Amino acid sequence: MKSVLPFIAARDADFATEWLAALQAAMPGETVVPLALLDDAERAQCTVAVVANPQPQDLRSLPQLRWVHSVWAGVERMLADSGDTDLKIVRLVDPQLADTMAEAVLAWTLYLHRDMPRYLRQQRERLWRPHDYVRPQDKTVGLLGLGALGEAAARRLVMAGFDVQGWSRTPRTLAGVTCHAGDQGLTQMLARTDILVCLLPLTAQTQGLLSDSTFGRLTRPAALINFARGAVVDDEALRRALDHGVLSHAVLDVFATEPLPVDSWHWSHPSVTVLPHISAPTNRMTAAAIVAANVAAYRRDGVIPVHVDRSRGY
């Protein structure tokens, strides 16, 4: 008999329909259904669900729920919303997603490395002024976060010839990358950084981490790429750093409030590139295959895949 697997989304019907189709195609042995279609008796049987930004009350309507598989890589909101419970949250770890993020990091690092914001400004002023070329090996990219995404990005940057340094909570070893950990490690990395790339999860420790004090540890004007979460950056500190030349430019894909409000200062700041959270979209097909493999292993062996550690927040 097929098992019932609820899909819980808090988004519009189109979005849910596409996910339902992809998940069902990847799991012919499951009946993948929107939560709303399940009656109380069916809900009482469910121990696992697939989720995309679920409402806390939807999760509470499944009394036997042991774990959820998110189709997103970042799950900080669900973690906060789910409160004091032992519900296990499995986030998406997909090599395709890591590859897409690595591509985005390389693309925007090259944008900054080859001075495109500056030449864009010069064109607007009809100014013909070449600047000295600096080789990638003479530029340091400092990566905040060396997890699934940070590691893939580091590899691409090393291949492109940059001096790559990385920072994580626990010490890491990565070929071709100078790795740092802890507060002292962050200071060491920032002292050398020309382009700072943020790929940290949003946790109690990383919220507002990019502050006056952090930017103050840069020893030369650096550029910032934030592809993680908006709230990792203290927005007013960012504005001050840009206005005072501590930061030369910021490429921002994520914001504390999304969509970015029309009256936000970021839109018109001359040293900011605004992107609408597009650096690494989930690929429905590869994600569905990963969810399918994890759900199949659970149905077979009862093993819940690696999940978020609530005490460290990611």
Ligand code: NAP
């Ligand atoms: P991950 O595998 O969990 O890696 C997180 C990394 O950050 C690890 O290296 C971890 O250190 C480090 N870290 C965590 N807390 C830290 C702290 N307090 N100090 C120093 N380092 C810390 O996460 P991931 O899959 O790479 O994803 C990272 C984030 O990217 C997600 O949480 C999500 O918010 C964001 N994201 C954005 C997009 C987008 O389109 N913009 C798409 C997908 C994901 P350890 O190695 O010591 O554990």
